[in-house]
Amino acid sequence: MNMLISLQFLQHYWWFLIALLGALLVFLLFVQGGQAAARWIARSEEERNLVLNATGRKWELTFTTLVTFGGAFFASFPLFYSTSFGGAFYVWTAILLCFVLQAVAYEYRRKPGNVWGARTFDAFLTINGVLGPLLLGTAVSTLFTGAPFTVDRFNLAEWAGEGDAVISQWATPWHGLDALANGWNIVLGAAVALLAMTLGCQYLMNSVADETIACRARRCMLPAALGFVACFVAWLVRLLCAVGYAADPATGTIHAEPYKYLHNLAAMPYVAVVLLAGVLLVLRSIRMGWRGSRKAIWFGGSGTVLTVLALLLCAGWNHTAYYPSLVDMQSSLTIADSSSSLFTLRVMAWVSLLIPFVAAYIWYAWRAIDRRPLTRDELREGGHQY
Amino acid sequence: MISDYLQTVDWSRAQFALTAVYHWFFVPLTLGLGVLVAIMETLYYRTGEEFWRRTTRFWMRLFGINFAIGVATGLILEFEFGTNWSNYSHFVGDIFGAPLAIEGIMAFFLETTFIAVMFFGWGKVSRGFHLASTWLTALGANLSALWILVANAWMQHPVGCSFNLQTVRNEMTSFWDVALSPVAVNKFLHTVTSAFTLAALFVVGVSAWYLLRRREERMARKSIALASAFGLVFALLTAATGDQSGAVIARVQPMKLAAMEALYEGGQGAPLTVIGWVRPDGRPVNGEIVRYKIDIPRMLSVMSFRDADAYVPGIRDLVYGNAKYGIMSTAEKMARGRVAVGELARYRAAKEADDRETMTAIEAEFDASTPEGEEFLREYFAYFGYGYLESPEQTVPNVPLLFYSFRVMVGAGMFFILLLAAVWWFNHRDRLAEKRWLLRLCIWTIPLAYLASQAGWALAEAGRQPWAIQDLMPVSVAASRIPSASVCVTFFLFLALFSALLAAEIGIMLRQIAKGPEPEKE
Numbered sequence: 027m028n029m030l031i032s033l034q035f036l037q038h039y040w041w042f043l044i045a046l047l048g049a050l051l052v053f054l055l056f057v058q059g060g061q062a063a064a065r066w067i068a069r070s071e072e073e074r075n076l077v078l079n080a081t082g083r084k085w086e087l088t089f090t091t092l093v094t095f096g097g098a099f100f101a102s103f104p105l106f107y108s109t110s111f112g113g114a115f116y117v118w119t120a121i122l123l124c125f126v127l128q129a130v131a132y133e134y135r136r137k138p139g140n141v142w143g144a145r146t147f148d149a150f151l152t153i154n155g156v157l158g159p160l161l162l163g164t165a166v167s168t169l170f171t172g173a174p175f176t177v178d179r180f181n182l183a184e185w186a187g188e189g190d191a192v193i194s195q196w197a198t199p200w201h202g203l204d205a206l207a208n209g210w211n212i213v214l215g216a217a218v219a220l221l222a223m224t225l226g227c228q229y230l231m232n233s234v235a236d237e238t239i240a241c242r243a244r245r246c247m248l249p250a251a252l253g254f255v256a257c258f259v260a261w262l263v264r265l266l267c268a269v270g271y272a273a274d275p276a277t278g279t280i281h282a283e284p285y286k287y288l289h290n291l292a293a294m295p296y297v298a299v300v301l302l303a304g305v306l307l308v309l310r311s312i313r314m315g316w317r318g319s320r321k322a323i324w325f326g327g328s329g330t331v332l333t334v335l336a337l338l339l340c341a342g343w344n345h346t347a348y349y350p351s352l353v354d355m356q357s358s359l360t361i362a363d364s365s366s367s368l369f370t371l372r373v374m375a376w377v378s379l380l381i382p383f384v385a386a387y388i389w390y391a392w393r394a395i396d397r398r399p400l401t402r403d404e405l406r407e408g409g410h411q412y
Numbered sequence: 413m414i415s416d417y418l419q420t421v422d423w424s425r426a427q428f429a430l431t432a433v434y435h436w437f438f439v440p441l442t443l444g445l446g447v448l449v450a451i452m453e454t455l456y457y458r459t460g461e462e463f464w465r466r467t468t469r470f471w472m473r474l475f476g477i478n479f480a481i482g483v484a485t486g487l488i489l490e491f492e493f494g495t496n497w498s499n500y501s502h503f504v505g506d507i508f509g510a511p512l513a514i515e516g517i518m519a520f521f522l523e524t525t526f527i528a529v530m531f532f533g534w535g536k537v538s539r540g541f542h543l544a545s546t547w548l549t550a551l552g553a554n555l556s557a558l559w560i561l562v563a564n565a566w567m568q569h570p571v572g573c574s575f576n577l578q579t580v581r582n583e584m585t586s587f588w589d590v591a592l593s594p595v596a597v598n599k600f601l602h603t604v605t606s607a608f609t610l611a612a613l614f615v616v617g618v619s620a621w622y623l624l625r626r627r628e629e630r631m632a633r634k635s636i637a638l639a640s641a642f643g644l645v646f647a648l649l650t651a652a653t654g655d656q657s658g659a660v661i662a663r664v665q666p667m668k669l670a671a672m673e674a675l676y677e678g679g680q681g682a683p684l685t686v687i688g689w690v691r692p693d694g695r696p697v698n699g700e701i702v703r704y705k706i707d708i709p710r711m712l713s714v715m716s717f718r719d720a721d722a723y724v725p726g727i728r729d730l731v732y733g734n735a736k737y738g739i740m741s742t743a744e745k746m747a748r749g750r751v752a753v754g755e756l757a758r759y760r761a762a763k764e765a766d767d768r769e770t771m772t773a774i775e776a777e778f779d780a781s782t783p784e785g786e787e788f789l790r791e792y793f794a795y796f797g798y799g800y801l802e803s804p805e806q807t808v809p810n811v812p813l814l815f816y817s818f819r820v821m822v823g824a825g826m827f828f829i830l831l832l833a834a835v836w837w838f839n840h841r842d843r844l845a846e847k848r849w850l851l852r853l854c855i856w857t858i859p860l861a862y863l864a865s866q867a868g869w870a871l872a873e874a875g876r877q878p879w880a881i882q883d884l885m886p887v888s889v890a891a892s893r894i895p896s897a898s899v900c901v902t903f904f905l906f907l908a909l910f911s912a913l914l915a916a917e918i919g920i921m922l923r924q925i926a927k928g929p930e931p932e933k934e
Contacts, residue, residue, distance in 0.1 A: 083532060086524035089483065094516030096490055101513035104505020104581075111491060112498025112892030119902055122491050123909070129484035130913050133476060139923030141916045179580035182503070183757035186800040186886065189417030189893040192499050193580070201894055366506045367576070367583040377514050384521045391525045394541065395533045410476070410531040 036371035037361045040102035045338035047095040049331040054088035057081045059226025061155030067242045080233045080400050082132040082412035101374055105364035106349055109194035113175045114202025121161045128154035132412040163218025167211040169341045170265055172350035174198050177357040197353040213261045220254035228315050228323035235399040244318055251312040271347035273360045280347055280358045290344045297336050304332030419896035421888055424496040427903045431488050434910040438482030440865050443557055444611020445475045446550030457543045467631050470929035481917050500880050500890035506583045507573050508563050515559035523552030558600050565596035567881050569664040575793055577778040594660050602653035605646045609828055612643025613861040616835055618925055620854035623845050628928055640836035647829045662716035668875035670727045672814040674701040678726035684711035694811030701811060731804050742804035749799030752792045797884045809877040817867040824864035
């Protein structure tokens with residue numbers, strides 16, 4: 027059994043889990059999307075409370091997925107963690123700030139004595155709703171477009187003092203803001219933000235039993251969805267035509283390969299099928315949403331998970347550099363040279379067997395309290411609410 | 413003038429300390445109040461009394477206000493390992509990352525899923541399911557503490573790992589050595605029991621406020637009865653685990669012990685300083701750092717090694733060595749560390765020159781399975797981190813800070829035991845309401861509990877300096893290479909944000925306490 031679980035297998039397995047967590051995170055960004063859309067969907071105080079209580083009941087799940095995504099990335103591919111987070115400092119810090127604002131805003135927004143007033147906390151939710159997905163999408167796009175860094179593990183042989191012993195160095199003083207210089211990163215950021223809003227509207231149509239909210243959510247969904255499709259298709263076409271970095275399986279040497287991501291889909295047709303199925307499900311959910319179906323979120327959500335999963339597999343599997351370096355090709359990170367050791371990946375593989383159990387209890391617990399959609403009457407009854 | 417990178421190190425330390433301090437304002441209450449609320453709900457479940465339902469819901473509301481901001485600051489802490497401490501993340505990510513991932517998978521989802529049932533499930537799920545959810549939330553919170561403390565303990569006492577020359581990092585060789593190291597076990601028990609004590613003091617203090625105002629007297633008295641007994645048990649356990657911590661520190665971090673005792677000259681039958689005045693610069697005059705002190709003879713030897721005659725090394729012995737007791741000087745450790753770092757440089761040069769012979773020789777040195785490798789790793793690589801230090805004195809942490817932190821923590825801990833015992837006794841005898849001075853004291857003890865808890869962490873973390881990982885990596889090579897001005901800006905940004913959120917949290921908490929529990933049902 028242990029023989030079968032080789033380092034290569036575990037690297038692929040953990041990249042799959044990272045991709046899955048990333049995919050679930052993008053789906054769960056519907057919370058952010060709902061927050062961003064609230065200003066169009068909710069026009070009275072009561073409507074605003076209705077919308078934010080519906081999204082608020084899921085915020086912790088999105089947040090926890092983000093934290094676990096970070097923790098799992100750290101544990102399985104620590105070199106990415108140290109290179110990207112320590113290098114693209116400004117972007118990751120901005121993302122963190124966005125999420126900190128969200129964590130307190132729900133709980134505090136309507137509580138008496140909150141010092142800064144409900145409007146401030148609602149503004150926090152809007153900032154998180156718009157900027158959170160936008161920045162996350164922009165940052166994730168660099169997994170395909172690359173970033174200006176170098177990695178030399180033996181820098182640790184240098185003396186301390188000037189920072190020469192730091193193994194991952196950023197080649198520009200912009201520390202992550204350079205991602206904004208590549209328009210395609212922003213296009214993916216915009217696509218993720220608009221997708222989140224689309225899913226947010228679909229979620230509200232499902233979770234709030236109110237004609238007015240459902241009707242406005244439906245109308246708000248369409249421009250967001252069309253914007254998303256335009257941005258995403260443009261980005262995807264560009265990706266499939268782009269030059270990617272490939273690693274030689276025998277030597278680990280990195281070289282540029284035209285149409286690398288298109289080749290990946292051809293080499294891994296099952297990933298192409300997942301991508302296609304995901305895109306079709308998202309398109310179907312938009313159609314269903316426009317027709318007023320409450321079930322659109324299930325199609326949109328599963329489609330999002332499949333699409334993002336396929337794209338992230340495409341970024342890391344098939345000997346692809348999942349974090350290309352724009353200044354030193356050989357510094358580019360692949361799952362083979364940036365992972366944890368065989369021992370650590372094995373230990374965590376055992377722990378990962380808990381994941382289906384975790385998914386099952388989340389499903390069970392949520393079904394128990396979320397069977398009926400939220401209504402104005404429920405809010406008027408009192409009880410714990412945001 | 414120190415380099416920009418070393419300024420980055422300082423600002424990164426400040427930012428991490430700031431985040432950790434704010435995080436720790438909220439976490440202990442979450443850990444302990446979660447359990448207390450679960451016990452209250454169990455009483456409701458067993459008795460079916462509306463009183464316990466109302467009481468549970470009141471304390472649960474305060475739990476919720478506190479919970480959110482702990483989550484927010486926790487997110488920043490996790491990612492700061494990457495953003496601010498990238499070299500650290502690479503060097504030990506293979507070991508350190510695993511507990512963080514396990515924490516996410518095993519604890520965070522448990523906590524966040526069932527906290528939703530806890531808050532929104534009243535009347536929607538069965539009473540049994542609701543009670544189970546409340547217990548699972550408390551379990552999730554405490555499990556998350558377990559894993560992050562395992563990670564922290566590893567930084568204090570790196571075990572269960574070996575250095576891989578090819579990847580230039582430490583890699584895990586035994587998960588159980590990491591998870592069950594004496595430092596990890598003790599740190600978890602000490603931290604969690606102290607958190608339970610803090611939460612008990614919070615419940616006692618808030619309830620005392622109601623008694624002083626003659627409001628909600630039944631809820632206040634019952635809450636005090638429960639929390640004081642709970643707190644007393646865990647305060648005693650905190651003292652016991654704290655005592656054990658001292659013994660563990662004496663073995664694995666002798667410099668931390670010497671610094672917190674401000675013990676410059678070591679000796680046999682070392683005394684424990686109860687209190688004294690520490691010279692602000694932490695430097696000795698005539699071999700003494702502490703003046704006007706009150707000592708308990710031989711007590712430090714007893715606490716450290718369970719032997720009144722045991723030798724306890726002082727700062728001077730650890731820095732300059734003591735041949736009589738077989739203590740190597742820091743200068744010697746630095747020389748050996750430099751050999752280890754130098755071998756890394758030689759390996760790099762050999763690799764670049766494709767000098768196979770040299771590479772093979774150095775690979776053998778780093779191979780624990782060969783006798784020469786075993787010797788090199790034990791005699792040289794064990795001091796790897798010392799190779800980056802510039803002077804032996806750098807290994808001395810901030811003595812006054814440690815000395816006073818330790819005494820604030822222990823002194824306050826002793827006081828908590830007495831206070832909780834007195835409160836429990838007077839409440840049991842139905843005389844607590846008359847003791848208005850005691851009730852006022854209970855209220856003022858709440859901030860003291862937070863101060864003591866923070867002092868404990870100041871001792872643990874400032875006492876680890878200059879190490880990010882004890883003996884293996886000093887903070888001066890652990891940070892990311894980002895401009896110091898950037899980290900300075902984010903430091904003040906976080907300071908402003910966290911302070912604003914803390915102000916909101918305190919404002920809401922005070923208002924909710926003033927408002928009291930929901931009206932009683934007819």
